[in-house]
Amino acid sequence: MTSEEQLLKRSLLGDAEAFEEIVIKYQNKVYALTFRYMGNEEDAYDMAQEAFLKAYRSLGTFKGDSSFSTWLYRVTTNVCLDELRRKKRRILPLSLDEPLNTRGGEEVEKELIDPAPTADQIYEQKEFSQYIQNQLDKLKPDYKIILVLRDIMDLSYAEIADVLKCSVGTVKSRLSRARMVFRDKFTG
């Protein structure tokens, strides 16, 4: 039995300290996921807590047919999806191409391919990351979630299918649509 399996077994028996070790192990991944889903630190923090608590309560439903991390991603995704749908964020109409403003007040076109970043380019990259996050926040929850799982968390199609409890074919078509919609928002 691996150490993670031992921790899970002890957690199932009510050992909170064992579950805390699992929290420490997965907190970075879970928080990263909730941050990209929710778009801000406060909501991400709350959702990360809710995800871990829900995982603790429903540990008995983890059958071991997928990896624990995939199962935990699923719990986190469902918690955030419920919250996003509950909040029913209004999707604002987007303007056409917005140029990026540098610290010096110049406007530069967005560069998607960046082989050797300088300090200015790193700053622009941070601003661009914020811009991408802003655009992500305007998508429908289903599109946002699949883009986050694939293009930010870099999960494989099979892992995403496991998380979302759907087929690989569905992941393929849904991701394709999400990317088209997302891309259209950048180009207007």
Add this chain to the structure above:
Amino acid sequence: MRCKKVRALISPYIDQMTDRSETILVEKHLAVCPVCLQYANKARGMRQAMLRMGCPLPPPSLVGDIRRRLREEQFREQNRPGVGRRLRVLAGKAWGSRPKGETIRFYRWRKKPLE
């Protein structure tokens, strides 16, 4: 028409999720269509940009807060009254709500004889 078909395959193509015939179709088309090639490059660039966004680290208080909430939940669970006690409490409330002096009568349902 071909451009439309190829663009629908760009997303799985950049993820290397197209089958052999689809891959050949896309690559042959991109070799001759600069518009679709630019489309594919932008799609690739978008994915690279999103991968570089990185993942923020959680605040140090996250584990402590989860620990605290777990303990609160466990405490609530351990001090929850058992089923028997809950039923007795409900029965007591029902008994206590009847008017004073009223006698409780018990009836037995009996079938009426046929006339």
